[in-house]
Amino acid sequence: MTPARMAAIHAAAFAGHGQIWAEAEIAAMLAKPLIHAVTLGQEGFALLQIIPPEAELLTIAISPDAQGKGHGRALMASVMAQARIGGGRRLFLEVAADNQAALALYTSAQFIQTGKRRGYYQRTGGVAVDAITFGCDLSA
Ligand SMILES: CC(C)(COP(=O)(O)OP(=O)(O)OC[C@H]1O[C@@H](n2cnc3c(N)ncnc32)[C@H](O)[C@@H]1OP(=O)(O)O)[C@@H](O)C(=O)NCCC(=O)NCCS
Structure with a gap:
């Protein structure tokens, strides 16, 4: 999948609720050896940073017209497999x-809440939304 397609999915999926990543930003991230793209056809992608034994999901997005059909769960399974292959525990x-x-997706994928960052996300209109941090044991 091209960075342009990833940027289009990202913009559509996060419209109105999140920071949009431009094609150039995504291409720059993918140029880093620690960052890996995981894709689901042309409908979804995730960016994963692996620094063994830890891995971090930087973003995950399914095209809005393909959401709610199990694609997010399938993509998350691929993300976890890729993280394991790369040495993530x-x-x-x-x-x-x-x-x-997203909360439903992560809970169903067996992630456990590890913390909360109060007011982490600034929404338009000055509203602040907490960030929930999650972790998942890949060796289980
Ligand atoms: C989060 C996202 C990747 C999930 O992908 P998806 O293909 O829609 O999800 P799935 O169809 O695989 O469903 C996964 C789980 O989430 C639940 N779910 C899906 N959409 C939901 C919604 N709108 N409200 C509540 N639960 C929902 C499903 O019921 C399912 O739960 P289950 O496993 O317990 O049955 C997708 O909605 C998306 O791209 N959202 C915008 C971008 C985003 O928020 N990314 C995450 C940022 S941290």
């Missing part, structure tokens, strides 16, 4: 406390 991520779909 723990996978971390953070998510906005009002992102119900």
Whole structure:
């Protein structure tokens, strides 16, 4: 999948609730050896940073017209497999406390909440939303 397609999915998926990553930003991230793209056809992608024994999910997005059909769960399974292959033993991520779909996805993928960052995300209009941090044991 090209960085342009990733940027298009990211912009559509995060429209109105999150920082949009431009094509050039995504391309710059992918040029780093520690960052890996995990894709699901042309409908979804994730960016994963692996620094063994830890891995961090930097973003995950499914195209809005393909959401709610199990693609996010399938992509997360690929992310976890890729993290293991790269030497990751723990996978971390953070998510906005009002992102119900993502919270459901991570809970169903056996992530455990590890902390909370109060007011971490600034929404338009000055509203601040907490970040929830999650971790998952990849050796289980
Ligand atoms: C989060 C996201 C990747 C999930 O992908 P998806 O393909 O829609 O999710 P799935 O169909 O695989 O469903 C995964 C779980 O989430 C639940 N879910 C999906 N959409 C939901 C919604 N709108 N509200 C509540 N739960 C939802 C499903 O019921 C399922 O739970 P289950 O495993 O207990 O049955 C997708 O919604 C997305 O791209 N959102 C915008 C970007 C984003 O927020 N990324 C995460 C940032 S941390």
